[in-house]
Amino acid sequence: MTKKYGIIGCGMMGLEHINNLNLLDGAAVYAVYDPIDSLAKGAAHRANGAQICSSIKELASLPELDALVVVSPNYLHVDNLEEISMHCNLPILCEKPLYTNPMQEARLTHMIESHTAPIWVAMEYRYMPPIAQMAAQADAVTGGVKMLTIKEHRIPFLPKVGDWNRFNKNTGGTLVEKCCHFFDLMRFITQSNPIRVSASAGQIVNHLDEVYNGQTPDIWDGGYVIFDFENGARAMLELCMFADGTLWNEEISAVGPAGKIECRMPGPHRFWPTDIGPPPNSQITIAPRTPKRPVTTDVVIDHDLLMAGDHHGSTFYQHEKFLKVVQGHGQVEVTTDDGKMAVKMGLAAQQAALENRVIHF
Ligand SMILES: NC(=O)c1ccc[n+]([C@@H]2O[C@H](COP(=O)([O-])OP(=O)(O)OC[C@H]3O[C@@H](n4cnc5c(N)ncnc54)[C@H](O)[C@@H]3O)[C@@H](O)[C@H]2O)c1
Missing domain, CATH: 3.40.50.720 (NAD(P)-binding Rossmann-like Domain)
Structure with a gap:
C-alpha cells in the first residue's frame, strides 16, 4: 500500500x-x-x-x-x-x-x-552517489582513514523565503547551517567522534551590502575548520562561498597508510553555465600507494534524479531508505544522536573561530 x-x-x-x-x-x-x-x-x-x-x-x-x-x-x-x-x-x-x-x-x-x-535526520550528503561510493570504499583503499579533507567551493547562500538565512540567529550560523553536513560526513567516514576543534572563519565577502529591516546580514561565507577524532584521524573543512565560477563544488579526499581515495562533484545543474557545454560527471579517483596507479572513474547519476533537485539524487536515495522505515522494515540510518552531534560540532567550530581557541569535546 x-x-x-x-x-x-x-x-x-x-x-x-x-x-x-x-x-x-x-x-x-x-x-x-x-x-x-x-x-x-x-x-x-x-x-x-x-x-x-x-x-x-x-x-x-x-x-x-x-x-x-x-x-x-x-x-x-x-x-x-x-x-x-x-x-x-x-x-x-x-x-x-x-x-x-x-x-x-x-x-x-x-x-x-x-x-x-522513528525520527530520521535528513543528511543528504551521505546519499550523494559519489560520496556514498567513496565512504563505502574509504577503509579498504586507505587502510584506515588518517586524514580527511572536505573542500566546498560554491555560490553564495541563495535567497530564502523571508530572508531567514541571512542571520545567524535563524540558521544557527554557517558552520551549523550548511557545514553540519560536512561534520556528519567526517564522523561517517572516519567512523569516530571528535575530541577537539580549531577554526578560522568569518564573513569575508558576501552579503555585506545587503540590508533587511535595517540590519546587515551576519552570516559567514568562508573558513577553515580542523577536527581531531578519538581514533587518531584528522579532518579539515575548507569552505568558500564566493567561488561562483568553480569547476568542482565539492572535493573530498581521504588518505591512509595504504592509499588515497578522492571524489569530485560539480554544483547543482541549474547553476552550470550551459553555454560552455554540459557540466562534468562526478568522479572518483582511487590511488594506492603501491603500485602507483591512480584510476579515475565517472559517477553517472540518473538524469531524472538530477533534475528533481540540487543534490545529485541524494534526496531520492534517502527517501528510498526512509520509506523502508515507514513500511516498518528498515533501520534509521541518520539518528537524532547523529543530528545532534553534527550541530554540536558546528557550534563548537564557530566558538573556536570566534574565541580564537581550541574547543575540547
Ligand atoms: N539537506 C540539504 O541539502 C538542504 C538543502 C536546502 C535546505 N535544507 C533545509 O531545508 C529547510 C528549508 O530550507 P529551504 O531552502 O526550503 O528554505 P525556504 O525559505 O525556501 O523554505 C522554507 C519554507 O518554510 C516555510 N515556513 C515558515 N514558517 C513555517 C512554519 N512555522 N511551519 C512550516 N513552514 C514554515 C516558509 O514559508 C517557506 O516556504 C531548512 O532547514 C534548510 O536547512 C536542507
Whole structure:
C-alpha cells in the first residue's frame, strides 16, 4: 500500500522532497502545510493535488498519514517537532540542522524521548552517489582513514523565503547551517567522534551590502575548520562561498597508510553555465600507494534524479531508505544522536573561530 506523507514547509527544499517522493514507488505526498498560502498551493499542485492544511496541528492530526517531513527554516525545527509529537506519533524525516541554539537541546531531547516513532535526520550528503561510493570504499583503499579533507567551493547562500538565512540567529550560523553536513560526513567516514576543534572563519565577502529591516546580514561565507577524532584521524573543512565560477563544488579526499581515495562533484545543474557545454560527471579517483596507479572513474547519476533537485539524487536515495522505515522494515540510518552531534560540532567550530581557541569535546 502506498505510504502517505505530510510536508511541513513548502519552500525550495520542500519542493525537492515532493519532486523526489513523486518519483518513488510506494510513497505519495498526501497533505502539505506552509504559512504562506501561495507556496502551499504551489506545493499541493506539484504533489498532484495534495490536501492543503492550515496548521501543523491539522496536518499532524490527519488519520490517513503514515509519515511527516519537516522542511521549515532551521530555527523552527524544534518547535515543529514538539508540535507534531503533541498530535501524532508518526515517523518523521527532519531536515538538518536538528536545532540551532544550545538552549533548544533539552527540549529536543525531551521530544525525542516522548516520540517513540522513528525520527530520521535528513543528511543528504551521505546519499550523494559519489560520496556514498567513496565512504563505502574509504577503509579498504586507505587502510584506515588518517586524514580527511572536505573542500566546498560554491555560490553564495541563495535567497530564502523571508530572508531567514541571512542571520545567524535563524540558521544557527554557517558552520551549523550548511557545514553540519560536512561534520556528519567526517564522523561517517572516519567512523569516530571528535575530541577537539580549531577554526578560522568569518564573513569575508558576501552579503555585506545587503540590508533587511535595517540590519546587515551576519552570516559567514568562508573558513577553515580542523577536527581531531578519538581514533587518531584528522579532518579539515575548507569552505568558500564566493567561488561562483568553480569547476568542482565539492572535493573530498581521504588518505591512509595504504592509499588515497578522492571524489569530485560539480554544483547543482541549474547553476552550470550551459553555454560552455554540459557540466562534468562526478568522479572518483582511487590511488594506492603501491603500485602507483591512480584510476579515475565517472559517477553517472540518473538524469531524472538530477533534475528533481540540487543534490545529485541524494534526496531520492534517502527517501528510498526512509520509506523502508515507514513500511516498518528498515533501520534509521541518520539518528537524532547523529543530528545532534553534527550541530554540536558546528557550534563548537564557530566558538573556536570566534574565541580564537581550541574547543575540547
Ligand atoms: N539537506 C540539504 O541539502 C538542504 C538543502 C536546502 C535546505 N535544507 C533545509 O531545508 C529547510 C528549508 O530550507 P529551504 O531552502 O526550503 O528554505 P525556504 O525559505 O525556501 O523554505 C522554507 C519554507 O518554510 C516555510 N515556513 C515558515 N514558517 C513555517 C512554519 N512555522 N511551519 C512550516 N513552514 C514554515 C516558509 O514559508 C517557506 O516556504 C531548512 O532547514 C534548510 O536547512 C536542507
